[in-house]
Amino acid sequence: MRNFRLDDESGQQEALFSWAAYNTGRMPELEYMHHVPNGGKRDAATAIALKRQGVKAGVPDICLPAPRGIYHGLYIELKAGRNTTTAKQRSWLDYLRQQGYFTAVCYGWQTAAELVERYLLHTGQLGEPGQTLGKA
Numbered sequence: 001m002r003n004f005r006l007d008d009e010s011g012q013q014e015a016l017f018s019w020a021a022y023n024t025g026r027m028p029e030l031e032y033m034h035h036v037p038n039g040g041k042r043d044a045a046t047a048i049a050l051k052r053q054g055v056k057a058g059v060p061d062i063c064l065p066a067p068r069g070i071y072h073g074l075y076i077e078l079k080a081g082r083n084t085t086t087a088k089q090r091s092w093l094d095y096l097r098q099q100g101y102f103t104a105v106c107y108g109w110q111t112a113a114e115l116v117e118r119y120l121l122h123t124g125q126l127g128e129p130g131q132t133l134g135k136a
Contacts (some may be wrong), residue, residue, distance in 0.1 A: 002073055003030065004088070006080070006109070007067075007080065007081060008043065008080055008081075008104075009061070009078055009079065009080045009083065010100075011060065011066065011076055011080070011106030012079075012080045012108060012109045012112075013062070013078055013109070014033055014083040015109040016062070016109040016112050016113060017033075017035070019113045020113075021108065021117070022034055023117075026080060027116075027117070027120045028131070029064065029066040030067065030114040030116070030122055032064070032065055033062065033063070033064040033116070034063055034065075035061055035062055036058065036060065036061060036063060037053050037058050038056065038058075038059045038063070038126075056085075056092075057086075057088045058086060058088025058089045058091060058097070059091075059092055060076060060077045060089070060092060060093060060103065061076060061078045062074075062075065062076040062077075062078060062112065062126065063075055064116060064119070065073055065075075065084075066119075066120065066121040067126070068102075068119055068120065069123040069126075070100065071100060071101055071102040071119075071123075071129075072099070072100045072101050073101050073102070074102045074103075074104075074115075074116065074119050075092075075093065075096050075101050075102070075103045075104075075117075076103075076104055076105075076106050076112050077089055077093060077104075077105045078109070078112055079105060079106065079107045079108075080107070080108065085105055093105070093130065094130070097129045097130050100130075102119060102129045103129050103130055104130070104131050104132070104133055105127065105131070105132040105133070105135075106133050106134055107132070107133065107134035108134050109134045110134070111133045114133075115133060
């Protein structure tokens, strides 16, 4: 894996998706894991256009559309440093959990990778959905 700037969420996501690419042979479903680019700073015109196109605040960062056990798929809100979830992010995570998805807030790409691996290979060891994992 290449070096990533791990002090922000974008670097954490790059590291996670690099890990996923490396592990696709072992877990083929990782090919379909994707980032939902709803966050980030944009100029006003772009933000307005994206909102008209369906971008919604609070949608979790990462989606893995692979059912396991009783879950329809996995959604992860990836955090770095001292960032915390917003009210809209918590609302989305609660809604998705109610709809049968496994959801979690993960601090750091390693924590997210461990969760993805548990979800795909050891579903019985997941614990309860809606956890916050890896926060110091």
